[in-house]
Amino acid sequence: MLNQELAKIFYEIADFLEMDDIPFKPNAYRKVAFVLENFQEDIEDVYLRKGVESLNSDIPGVGESIAKKIEEYIKTGKIRYFEQLKKKTPIDMEKLNAIEGLGPKKIKTLYQKLGIKNVNDLEREIKAGRVSSLFGFGQKTEANLLEGILFLQKTGGRFLLGDILPKVKEIIKQLKKLQEIEKIDVAGSIRRGKETVRDVDLLVIAKKPDKVMDFFVSMPGVIKVWSKGKTKSSIRIKDGFDVDLRVVAKKSYGSALQYFTGSKEHNIATRRIAISCGLKLNEYGVFKQGKAIAGSDETSVYRALQMPYIEPELRENRGEIKAALKDKLPKIINQQDIKGDIHCHSDWNGGQSTIIELAQSAIKMGYQYLGITDHTYFLRIEKGLDEKKLIAQMEEIDKLNRVFQSKNTNFRILKGAETNILDDGSIDISDEVLAKLDYAVAGVHSNHKMEKEDMTERILKAMQNPYIKIISHPTGRILQERDEYKIDLDKILKAAKDYNVALEINSSPRRLDLNDENIKKAKSVGVKMVISSDAHHKTMLNYINFGIIQARRGWAEKSDILNTLPVKDLLKFFKNI
Numbered sequence: 001m002l003n004q005e006l007a008k009i010f011y012e013i014a015d016f017l018e019m020d021d022i023p024f025k026p027n028a029y030r031k032v033a034f035v036l037e038n039f040q041e042d043i044e045d046v047y048l049r050k051g052v053e054s055l056n057s058d059i060p061g062v063g064e065s066i067a068k069k070i071e072e073y074i075k076t077g078k079i080r081y082f083e084q085l086k087k088k089t090p091i092d093m094e095k096l097n098a099i100e101g102l103g104p105k106k107i108k109t110l111y112q113k114l115g116i117k118n119v120n121d122l123e124r125e126i127k128a129g130r131v132s133s134l135f136g137f138g139q140k141t142e143a144n145l146l147e148g149i150l151f152l153q154k155t156g157g158r159f160l161l162g163d164i165l166p167k168v169k170e171i172i173k174q175l176k177k178l179q180e181i182e183k184i185d186v187a188g189s190i191r192r193g194k195e196t197v198r199d200v201d202l203l204v205i206a207k208k209p210d211k212v213m214d215f216f217v218s219m220p221g222v223i224k225v226w227s228k229g230k231t232k233s234s235i236r237i238k239d240g241f242d243v244d245l246r247v248v249a250k251k252s253y254g255s256a257l258q259y260f261t262g263s264k265e266h267n268i269a270t271r272r273i274a275i276s277c278g279l280k281l282n283e284y285g286v287f288k289q290g291k292a293i294a295g296s297d298e299t300s301v302y303r304a305l306q307m308p309y310i311e312p313e314l315r316e317n318r319g320e321i322k323a324a325l326k327d328k329l330p331k332i333i334n335q336q337d338i339k340g341d342i343h344c345h346s347d348w349n350g351g352q353s354t355i356i357e358l359a360q361s362a363i364k365m366g367y368q369y370l371g372i373t374d375h376t377y378f379l380r381i382e383k384g385l386d387e388k389k390l391i392a393q394m395e396e397i398d399k400l401n402r403v404f405q406s407k408n409t410n411f412r413i414l415k416g417a418e419t420n421i422l423d424d425g426s427i428d429i430s431d432e433v434l435a436k437l438d439y440a441v442a443g444v445h446s447n448h449k450m451e452k453e454d455m456t457e458r459i460l461k462a463m464q465n466p467y468i469k470i471i472s473h474p475t476g477r478i479l480q481e482r483d484e485y486k487i488d489l490d491k492i493l494k495a496a497k498d499y500n501v502a503l504e505i506n507s508s509p510r511r512l513d514l515n516d517e518n519i520k521k522a523k524s525v526g527v528k529m530v531i532s533s534d535a536h537h538k539t540m541l542n543y544i545n546f547g548i549i550q551a552r553r554g555w556a557e558k559s560d561i562l563n564t565l566p567v568k569d570l571l572k573f574f575k576n577i
Contacts (some may be wrong), residue, residue: 002044004163004239006073007037009082010066012093016085019476031061034352038539047074060352061279080246092118099148100482101141109134118119120179121151141232144449151483156198159241160479162509164544165190166237168200174219175245180208183253187260193313193549195479196511199242201260209247216245252284254297259283273305273321281305313552318520332552333531337564341544342371343441343504343532347382348376348393352537355393355413356400363411369567371414372397373441378420378428387433390417394436412567414438417577418472420445427468432499434467439574441504443472444485459492462503469574470530473506473513482509489518493525494554500576502528502562505554507547528573530562 010033014026020078036043039059046058047070055067062070069079086093089111095118096107110116113134114125122145125343132142161392168186169366175184181204185191189203206212210317213233224236231247248256259267261284274281279288285295285305294300299309307324312333314320323329344358345351353361355372362370375384384391394415404411418441420428427434427442432439442462450458462468474492496503503522506513511534514522522529531547533540551561558564 002042002074003039004166005035006043006070009031009033009073009079010036010092013085015093015097015104015107016089019089019108028061028063031352032059032066034537035060035062037194038537040539043070044074065140090117095119095152096122098152098481099145100151100478101144101148106136109136110312119149119152138205140147145398148482152480154157158480159239160509161190161193161195161197161549162543163196164200164239164241166239167241168243171200171219171243172202173238175202175204175212175216178206178212178215180206180211182206182250184283185257187257188262191261191312192263192315193553195515195550197241199244202243202245203248203253203256203260204245205250205253206247212247213245250296251292252295254299254301255281255285255295256283258298258301261312261315263316265555266315266320268322269317273307273325277305309352311552313549314555316553317349330555330557333548333556333558333561333564335545336366337558337561338531338544338548339365339566340367340369340371340414340563340570340572341374341533341535341541342369342416342439342470342530342563343418343506344535344541345374345418346369346371346372348389350536351384355396357538358535358541359400359411359413361541362410365541368410369414369570370440371416372414373418375445376417376419376429378422378445384420384428385417387430390429390433391436414567414571418442419468421458421462423447423450423458425458427462427465431465431467434465437467438571439469440467441470441472442468444476448482448485449475450485452488455485456488456491459487460495463492463495463499468501470502470504472504472532472534473511474503475513475515475518477511477512477513477515478513484513489521493522493527496522496527497525500528500573502530502573503554505529505531505547505551505561506534507532507543507545507550508534509546512546512550514550514554516550516553519551519556523556523560524556527559530560532563 010029014029038061046054052067052071055062055070056064069081071078091107093109098101110122114130116122116125124147126142131137132139167544168190172184175181183205185203187203189197190200204212209230213228216233217228217235221238222235223238226234226236232244234242234244271281274286279286285292285302294304302309308327308329310320310324310329320329341362344360346355348354359370377384377386398417399412400413415438417429417437421442421444422428459471463471475487477484503514505519531544531551533543535541535543562570
């Protein structure tokens with residue numbers, strides 16, 4: 001948790017420094033924030049080795065100054081430098097920066113010209129018509145900012161699964177230390193894999209519930225105890241979310257897990273099935289004429305309802321009950337089905353890891369291949385590659401692959417690129433160079449506000465390029481920051497099928513694009529998909545697990561996902577020009 005807290009602080013420090021036009025330092029803080037965000041080891045454990053010295057030597061990008069700030073936070077829970085920056089410019093940087101179209105420079109202008117400190121201030125000044133009069137804003141920007149505020153308000157109070165899940169795992173790790181706990185599971189929307197969640201539900205079987213509850217309400221990071229009882233307690237964690245812990249009898253554990261996993265709509269449907277069978281279903285079990293006939297495990301609950309076990313990700317009352325009753329549930333994809341990752345970024349264009357570092361991490365994950373897809377030159381913010389640099393990168397990959405071959409290693413690095421779909425639908429790299437790649441990905445990375453017809457035609461034209469084999473993050477959304485751009489998805493799906501182009505399930509916790517409903521829609525019309533991490537650091541390759549969860553929620557099976565194929569068959573799909 002401390003890693004994430006420090007990452008958040010360093011991102012904000014970078015924004016404050018950029019606001020004051022201070023050179024170099026903002027990038028240094030952002031680089032460290034990015035590393036901490038994805039660092040696998042607890043920062044406190046690093047510090048305990050040799051203090052500031054180990055922080056400086058063991059964490060990429062951390063110099064002596066930042067190391068001392070990390071030490072200060074570990075010891076005091078604060079960083080004076082950060083507090084001084086906030087005092088100097090008392091604005092809610094985190095919330096304002098979350099509004100699409102706002103960055104440190106514009107936030108500074110709003111503060112200096114209109115005294116805007118937070119989102120409420122900004123909304124008031126927009127509605128008064130004063131923001132559009134500022135230099136660099138105008139009526140269109142003002143309208144977009146208001147749209148961004150409304151989007152922020154709509155998504156408020158929920159947490160990204162990718163942010164909350166590591167913290168939940170840490171809480172479970174703490175609870176598992178208690179000898180009194182025999183079994184523990186997370187339930188609710190987290191277990192169903194929803195992309196955003198409001199709170200956390202934990203179920204346990206425990207020998208001495210009182211001791212478990214005493215420990216639970218006094219854990220590090222608890223800032224509020226809403227309630228404490230013998231079988232249920234509720235707390236708020238420092239990160240802002242609530243956690244409920246329930247102690248359940250062993251004989252009812254399966255029923256309780258099924259009930260508290262939800263969804264509400266799924267539970268209503270299963271209760272109706274129970275009634276139609278002359279049974280009663282609740283969190284305590286399945287009963288026939290007052291006698292419990294199932295409940296100790298979930299499989300027995302569904303079997304009593306004359307259904308096979310339904311995976312948690314499917315429990316949204318979107319046809320899974322009907323499919324189960326007909327024994328036609330999909331055999332949804334699993335982590336072990338994935339043979340490789342075909343969308344990640346190296347240090348050639350803004351990523352934090354070298355190609356060989358990414359490859360070594362992929363091998364440790366059991367992959368057969370890894371596709372390097374650095375951005376091309378139009379995306380200047382990530383130092384995109386032009387044709388000359390792409391060819392040089394291909395040569396380096398060829399050399400690395402020869403090394404793998406000489407060691408009789410079956411692993412292979414694939415030569416790809418994430419190209420940019422320009423406003424007119426053309427690609428920013430020549431066909432001559434695209435033809436030399438193993439495959440090319442194309443995505444929209446600019447001008448997200450186009451009209452629906454124009455944006456649809458833009459993507460359709462890109463899909464007609466014979467070298468484009470994957471459309472990355474197809475709807476362009478960024479969770480809790482930016483809504484999907486306007487497209488005719490039905491036309492996109494038809495073109496994907498006609499031109500043999502795959503759509504991506506981008507696993508970045510802030511994208512998860514395609515979403516679960518669109519995945520299910522793509523599957524229904526026979527469109528192939530890929531699940532990709534979009535990693536910018538070797539540790540981010542693990543993000544693919546979030547994409548797998550999303551694919552499972554969309555009913556995707558192994559046959560729907562291209563990167564379940566061995567490399568020979570994958571390349572055959574890509575070269576079908």
